Amino acid sequence: MSDSFIPISKPMIGPRERELVLDALDSGWVSSIGKYIDAFEEGFARYCGTRYALAVSNGTTALHLAFETLGLKPGDEVIVPDLTFVATANAVAYTGATPVLADIDPETLCLDPASVRALITPRTRAIVPVHLYGHPADMDALTEIADAHGIAIIEDAAEAHGAEYRGRRVGALGKCGVFSFYGNKVITTGEGGMLTTDDGDFWQRARRLRDHAMSPTRRYFHEERGFNYRITNLQAALGVAQLERIDDFLSRRAEIMDWYRQDIRTSDRVRLNRVKNWAKSAYWMVCLEADGFDTARRDAFMQALKARGIDSRPYFCTMSSMPMYRQAPVPVAARKAQIGLNLPSYYELTRSEVRRIGTEVNDLLKTMDAV
Numbered sequence: 001m002s003d004s005f006i007p008i009s010k011p012m013i014g015p016r017e018r019e020l021v022l023d024a025l026d027s028g029w030v031s032s033i034g035k036y037i038d039a040f041e042e043g044f045a046r047y048c049g050t051r052y053a054l055a056v057s058n059g060t061t062a063l064h065l066a067f068e069t070l071g072l073k074p075g076d077e078v079i080v081p082d083l084t085f086v087a088t089a090n091a092v093a094y095t096g097a098t099p100v101l102a103d104i105d106p107e108t109l110c111l112d113p114a115s116v117r118a119l120i121t122p123r124t125r126a127i128v129p130v131h132l133y134g135h136p137a138d139m140d141a142l143t144e145i146a147d148a149h150g151i152a153i154i155e156d157a158a159e160a161h162g163a164e165y166r167g168r169r170v171g172a173l174g175k176c177g178v179f180s181f182y183g184n185k186v187i188t189t190g191e192g193g194m195l196t197t198d199d200g201d202f203w204q205r206a207r208r209l210r211d212h213a214m215s216p217t218r219r220y221f222h223e224e225r226g227f228n229y230r231i232t233n234l235q236a237a238l239g240v241a242q243l244e245r246i247d248d249f250l251s252r253r254a255e256i257m258d259w260y261r262q263d264i265r266t267s268d269r270v271r272l273n274r275v276k277n278w279a280k281s282a283y284w285m286v287c288l289e290a291d292g293f294d295t296a297r298r299d300a301f302m303q304a305l306k307a308r309g310i311d312s313r314p315y316f317c318t319m320s321s322m323p324m325y326r327q328a329p330v331p332v333a334a335r336k337a338q339i340g341l342n343l344p345s346y347y348e349l350t351r352s353e354v355r356r357i358g359t360e361v362n363d364l365l366k367t368m369d370a371v
Contacts (some may be wrong), residue, residue: 004358006310009184011153012347014248017241024237029359032211034233040240041194044179047162047243048171050196052203056210056238058212059158059180063091067126068174068227069206070099076125078154081111082318082333084130088156089319093329096127101319109287112332116266117145131160131170133342134186134253134282135275139165139173139204145219146174154178156336158193158291162188164280171196176206181219181235186249186282186348187242189235252347253283258341259351263358270371285342287315288361293339301364308360315340344364 004354019271024036037055046055074096082101089099109132116127127146129137137151146153153174161179171177174365176199179185181192186257197203208216211300213226213268232357243321257273269291275281293301302312306336318337344355365371 002018005309006344006349006353007346008313008344009343009346010348011183011188011321012245013238014241014245016244019239020237020241021234024233027233029233031232034173034231034236035231036236036240037231040231040236041163043240043243044194045196047246048169048177048196049197050172050177052194052200053204054203054210055231055239056193056195056229057231059178059182059192059193060087060091060229062180063154063156063194064085064094064176065096065193065206065209065227066227067091067095068209069202070126070152070154070175072125072332075123077121077123078126078128079111079119079124080319081130082134082216082320082330083109083316083336084132084156084319085158085316086319087158088128088130089325089353092128093324095352098122098327099319101325101327101330101333103332104132104336105138106332106336108133108276108279108334109133111142113138113141113145114249114329116142120145120149120151124149124151124153128154128156128176129174130156130158131163131282131283133273134163135273135283136160136163136165136279136281138172138276143173155220159185160282161284162246163282165276170197175199176202178238181239184252185294186284187239187243187246189206189231189239191302192231192235192239250282250345253256253345255284256345256349256354257281258357259354263355263362264288265362265365265371267371268364283345287309287340287345287346289336289340290365290370291339292365292368295338296369297370298339298341301368301370305360305362305366310360311344313342315342 072095151265155177158180176197
């Protein structure tokens with residue numbers, strides 16, 4: 001690609017990140033023990049407003065660890081949104097439990113409480129709100145359902161670091177929250193994840209399972225099956241430096257979103273991210289939807305954007321469209337998966353680049369009669 005090509009995402013790595021990673025290297029503690037792991041966990045717990053945080057190898061293992069700690073087993077059911085990254089459903093399936101696919105709210109793209117309520121059965125053990133593309137789910141409504149049936153809420157906040165629901169940060173609104181630190185997330189450790197909770201017993205059990213369930217009193221003795229889901233001190237050093245700048249990263253994403261709102265001509269048929277008055281979005285991804293699209297027209301639009309030097313990506317495919325979870329389409333989720341795409345949204349994106357993206361988007365939408 002030429003130097004003028006605008007990618008969908010890239011991490012912001014600066015001198016502070018290099019300083020701490022080199023310090024971790026120089027310390028000799030490069031694996032799963034070291035001061036930066038403790039510092040990252042403690043700092044992230046404070047940031048989310050939880051008592052505990054547990055750093056792990058990635059966001060998927062964070063989800064799986066949460067479900068294993070909850071004690072899911074074959075025959076159990078877990079309600080997840082049909083529109084999400086596949087890890088949400090896969091991590092349920094890893095335990096032998098069944099992911100049950102709920103529809104989404106057309107504005108937030110998060111779980112629709114009415115759809116969730118209709119799917120509750122005696123076998124339901126948990127609800128997994130995914131704060132999709134950085135916007136929080138309607139947690140009060142979902143919590144009311146969960147409490148009425150005595151089931152747990154596991155927040156999938158992989159894409160929503162710093163997002164807020166009624167003034168409280170996500171990750172502190174359920175039994176536990178899980179985060180991803182993949183390279184395109186709000187903050188990154190390259191690969192990595194985090195589990196957050198206020199439940200001390202839940203945290204202790206997750207902590208034990210993270211390290212092969214090794215006995216705390218007898219080294220290399222294991223009373224049950226555990227996992228190697230540890231993070232490294234090198235990754236945690238990167239995470240500590242990134243966490244120091246998270247407020248700056250979030251402010252920049254909000255600024256970029258404002259630029260898009262100024263530059264892309266929206267209407268009843270063309271929409272950007274919508275934010276409820278009770279929410280503060282992390283704006284992990286800029287979302288563009290055009291009612292004139294179907295899957296083929298949306299993909300053609302993305303190819304045309306790429307030819308003009310601008311990267312994009314489609315919304316996630318629905319779980320119900322995939323062979324291992326196939327079922328009848330879930331209406332709102334299925335339609336959103338056909339018409340939605342994400343535009344570039346990273347820290348170093350400039351005002352002039354967003355203006356250029358807006359110009360090209362407006363021109364292509366009009367050319368393709370998608371407006």
